[in-house]
Amino acid sequence: xxxxxxxxxxxxxxxxxxxxxxxxxxxxxxxxxxxxxxxxxxxxxxxxxxxxxxxxxxxxxxxxxxxxxxxxxxxxxxxxxxxxxxxxxxxxxxxxxxxxxxxxxxxxxxxxxxxxxxxxxxxxxxxxxxxxxxxxxxxxxxxxxxxxxxxxxxxxxxxxxxxxxxxxxxxxxxxxxxxxxxxxxxxxxxxxxxxxxxxxxxxxxxxxxxxxxxxxxxxxxxxxxxxxxxxxxxxxxxxxxxxxxxxxxxxxxxxxxxxxx
Amino acid sequence: xxxxxxxxxxxxxxxxxxxxxxxxxxxxxxxxxxxxxxxxxxxxxxxxxxxxxxxxxxxxxxxxxxxxxxxxxxxxxxxxxxxxxxxxxxxxxxxxxxxxxxxxxxxxxxxxxxxxxxxxxxxxxxxxxxxxxxxxxxxxxxxxxxxxxxxxxxxxxxxxxxxxxxxxxxxxxxxxxxxxxxxxxxxxxxxxxxxxxxxxxxxxxxxxxxxxxxxxxxxxxxxxxxxxxxxxxxxxxxxxxxxxxxxxxxxxxxxxxxxxxxxxxxxxxxxxxxxxxxxxxxxxxxxxxxxxxxxxxxxxxxxxxxxxxxxxxxxxxxxxxxxxxxxxxxxxxxxxxxxxxxxxxxxxxxxxxxxxxxxxxxxxxxxxxxxxxxxxxxxxxxxxxxxxxxxxxxxxxxxxxxxxxxxxx
Ligand SMILES: Nc1ncnc2c1ncn2[C@@H]1O[C@H](COP(=O)(O)OP(=O)(O)OP(=O)(O)O)[C@@H](O)[C@H]1O
Ligand SMILES: [Mg+2]
Numbered sequence: 001x002x003x004x005x006x007x008x009x010x011x012x013x014x015x016x017x018x019x020x021x022x023x024x025x026x027x028x029x030x031x032x033x034x035x036x037x038x039x040x041x042x043x044x045x046x047x048x049x050x051x052x053x054x055x056x057x058x059x060x061x062x063x064x065x066x067x068x069x070x071x072x073x074x075x076x077x078x079x080x081x082x083x084x085x086x087x088x089x090x091x092x093x094x095x096x097x098x099x100x101x102x103x104x105x106x107x108x109x110x111x112x113x114x115x116x117x118x119x120x121x122x123x124x125x126x127x128x129x130x131x132x133x134x135x136x137x138x139x140x141x142x143x144x145x146x147x148x149x150x151x152x153x154x155x156x157x158x159x160x161x162x163x164x165x166x167x168x169x170x171x172x173x174x175x176x177x178x179x180x181x182x183x184x185x186x187x188x189x190x191x192x193x194x195x196x197x198x199x200x201x202x203x204x205x206x207x208x209x210x211x212x213x214x215x216x217x218x219x220x221x222x223x224x225x226x227x228x229x230x231x232x233x234x235x236x237x238x239x240x241x242x243x244x245x246x247x248x249x250x251x252x253x254x255x256x257x258x259x260x261x
Numbered sequence: 262x263x264x265x266x267x268x269x270x271x272x273x274x275x276x277x278x279x280x281x282x283x284x285x286x287x288x289x290x291x292x293x294x295x296x297x298x299x300x301x302x303x304x305x306x307x308x309x310x311x312x313x314x315x316x317x318x319x320x321x322x323x324x325x326x327x328x329x330x331x332x333x334x335x336x337x338x339x340x341x342x343x344x345x346x347x348x349x350x351x352x353x354x355x356x357x358x359x360x361x362x363x364x365x366x367x368x369x370x371x372x373x374x375x376x377x378x379x380x381x382x383x384x385x386x387x388x389x390x391x392x393x394x395x396x397x398x399x400x401x402x403x404x405x406x407x408x409x410x411x412x413x414x415x416x417x418x419x420x421x422x423x424x425x426x427x428x429x430x431x432x433x434x435x436x437x438x439x440x441x442x443x444x445x446x447x448x449x450x451x452x453x454x455x456x457x458x459x460x461x462x463x464x465x466x467x468x469x470x471x472x473x474x475x476x477x478x479x480x481x482x483x484x485x486x487x488x489x490x491x492x493x494x495x496x497x498x499x500x501x502x503x504x505x506x507x508x509x510x511x512x513x514x515x516x517x518x519x520x521x522x523x524x525x526x527x528x529x530x531x532x533x534x535x536x537x538x539x540x541x542x543x544x545x546x547x548x549x550x551x552x553x554x555x556x557x558x559x560x561x562x563x564x565x566x567x568x569x570x571x572x573x574x575x576x577x578x579x580x581x582x583x584x585x586x587x588x589x590x591x592x593x594x595x596x597x598x599x600x601x602x603x604x605x606x607x608x609x610x611x612x613x614x615x616x617x618x619x620x621x622x623x624x625x626x627x628x629x630x631x632x633x634x635x636x637x638x639x640x641x642x643x644x645x646x647x648x649x650x651x652x653x654x655x656x657x658x659x660x661x662x663x664x665x666x667x668x669x670x
C-alpha cells in the first residue's frame with residue numbers, strides 16, 4: 001500500500017520498511033541535495049520603496065529530508081518558498097533544483113518543473129471551489145497530459161491515501177478546513193513529485209486537523225519524499241527532522257546548525 | 262491538457278456565471294440575427310426582382326422615352342415626356358430599318374373606368390399590337406388575342422387580365438360580353454393567363470386593346486394615351502446587340518438627335534437586371550453594415566466580460582500555473598471560453614434569424630432568403646468574433662506571473 005508513495009526513491013525503499021521512520025538510516029548517508037540555494041537575494045520594488053526580503057540565503061536540502069523553515073512574520077519565509085517552488089525568481093544568486101539551475105528557464109519550462117517535480121500545500125488550501133474533490137486532485141495530472149481514466153484512478157487512490165475515499169464527490173465548500181487541506185495534500189501527491197513544499201499548512205487548522213495533516217507528512221517522509229515545511233509554530237517545526245531558522249531575510253546559522261550549507 | 266479538458270473547463274466557467282454569460286451572448290445573438298435578417302431581406306428582394314425581370318424574356322429590348330445620358334446622371338425626363346410615337350414603332354417594325362428586330366409591341370396605357378352591366382372597375386387600358394402577347398411572354402387562358410386586321414381596323418375588342426375579368430364578371434365567362442370604356446363599347450374576346458404572383462405591378466389587372474382602338478375610340482384629346490414603352494424582340498438572343506444598334510440608329514435619325522441629346526433609352530433584360538441587382542446590393546451592404554456594427558458591439562461585450570473574468574479569477578489562474586499550467590494552456594483556456602461565448606451566441610442568433618426569416622415575409626410581405634452558406638458564415642463569424650475578443654484578455658491571463666496571481670486577494 002505504501003509502496004505507491006515510495007516510487008520516487010527506490011534506493012530507500014529497498015532496505016527500509018515503509019512504516020519505520022527512515023531518517024536514522026538516511027542521516028548516515030551523505031544527503032544528495034535536491035535543493036541548493038547559493039547567496040540568494042530577493043528584492044521587491046514597490047514604488048520608491050525597495051524591500052530586501054531575502055538577503056543572501058545559502059542552503060541545501062537533501063533528497064528524502066524533512067526540513068522545517070521557521071521564523072517570525074515578515075522574515076521572508078513565504079518569499080523563500082515561492083523561490084523554492086519556482087513560482088518566483090531570484091534577484092541574485094543561484095537556485096538549483098535536482099541539479100539544474102532554474103534561473104535560465106522559460107515560463108513554460110518552469111510550469112513543467114512545477115508540474116512534475118513539486119507538490120504544493122498552501123495555508124489557504126487553494127482548491128477550486130466549483131470542482132469536486134477528485135477533480136481538484138486530478139488537475140496537475142491533466143496538465144501533465146495523463147489520460148482521463150488514469151487521472152481518475154490516481155486521484156481516487158491519492159484521496160484514499162489521505163483518508164477521504166468517502167468524500168471524493170464533495171466540493172470544497174462541503175468539506176471542513178482539515179478535510180480541505182487533506183484534499184490539497186492529495187493533490188500535491190498525485191503527480192508523485194520528489195519535493196513537497198508546504199507554506200503554513202496548519203495555519204488555518206485546529207489542533208486535531210493539524211495533527212491529521214502533520215501525520216500525513218510524516219508518512220510521506222517515511223516513504224522517502226522530500227518535504228520542506230514553513231511554519232512559525234515551534235511544535236509544528238519540531239515534527240521535522242531538521243529546522244532552519246530565518247530572520248530578516250537571512251538564515252540564523254546559530255539556531256539552524258550545521259544543516260545550512 | 263487535451264482539448265476536451267479545455268472545453269469542459271470553459272463550459273464549467275461559463276456555466277458558473279450563467280446570467281452573465283447569457284447577457285454577453287445576447288450581444289452576439291442580436292448582431293447575428295440582425296445580419297441574417299438584413300442579408301436575407303436583401304437577397305430575397307434581389308431574387309424577387311431577378312425573377313420579375315427574367316419573366317420579361319431574354320430577347321427583349323425596352324425603349325422608354327427620356328434620356329439616360331444627362332451629365333448629372335439623372336434620367337432627364339424619362340417617362341415624363343412622351344417622345345415616342347406610333348411612327349417610331351412602325352419604323353422599327355420595318356424589316357429594312359431593323360432587320361434583327363423580329364417583333365414590335367408599343368404600349369400606350371391610360372387609366373380608365375370599365376363598366377360591364379352595373380359593375381365598374383378602374384384599370385389600366387393598354388393599347389398595343391398583336392406581337393405584345395409573344396413579346397411579353399404571355400398567353401391567353403380563354404378565347405383569343407386580337408389579330409393584325411383587328412389592329413388595322415381599330416376593332417372594338419379587348420383582352421382582359423384574369424383579375425380584371427373576375428372583378429367585372431365574377432365567375433361568369435366574359436367571352437362575348439361587352440364592356441364600355443369612355444365612349445367605346447368593347448367586346449371581350451379573350452382572358453390572359455395569370456402572370457404569377459407579382460406585387461410591384463399588377464400584370465393580371467389590365468385590359469389590352471388594339472393600339473388603334475386606344476388612339477381613336479377611347480378617350481379624347483389630352484386623355485388620349487401616349488406611347489409609354491416600345492417592347493422589341495430580337496430574332497434570336499445572339500442578335501440582341503445588333504437589334505439594339507439598329508433600333509438606336511433608327512430612332513436617333515427619326516428624332517433628328519445625336520447620341521448625346523437622345524430623348525429615349527433602350528434597355529435590355531440584362532441591363533435592367535444589373536441596375537436592379539446593384540441598387541439592391543448597395544442597400545444590402547448598407548443594412549448589413551449597420552448589423553455588422555451591432556456585432557462589433559457584441560464582440561466588445563465579450564471582450565469586456567473576458568477581462569472581468571480574468572481579473573476575477575486571478576487566483577485561480579495563479580493556482581493553475583502553480584500546478585503546472587503553461588502560459589499556452591492558460592491562453593487556450595480563455596480563448597476557448599471567449600470562442601464558446603461567441604459560437605453559442607451565433608448559434609442562438611442563427612436560430613432567432615431563421616425564426617424571423619420564417620415569420621417576417623408574412624408581416625412585411627417581403628421574401629427573406631437565408632442560404633445555408635450565409636447561415637454557416639454567420640456562425641463562423643460569431644466564433645471568430647468571440648475568439649478575436651478573447652485574444653487580449655487571454656494573453657493577459659497567460660502573462661500573469663504565477664506568484665502575483667496566487668498572492669492577490
Ligand atoms: N510582492 C511584494 N512586494 C513588496 N514587498 C513584499 C512583497 N512580498 C513580500 N514582501 C515583503 O517581503 C518581506 C517578507 O515577506 P514574506 O511574505 O516572505 O514573509 P513571511 O515570513 O512569509 O511572513 P508571514 O509569516 O507573515 O507569512 C516582508 O517585509 C514583506 O512586506
Ligand atoms: Mg508567509
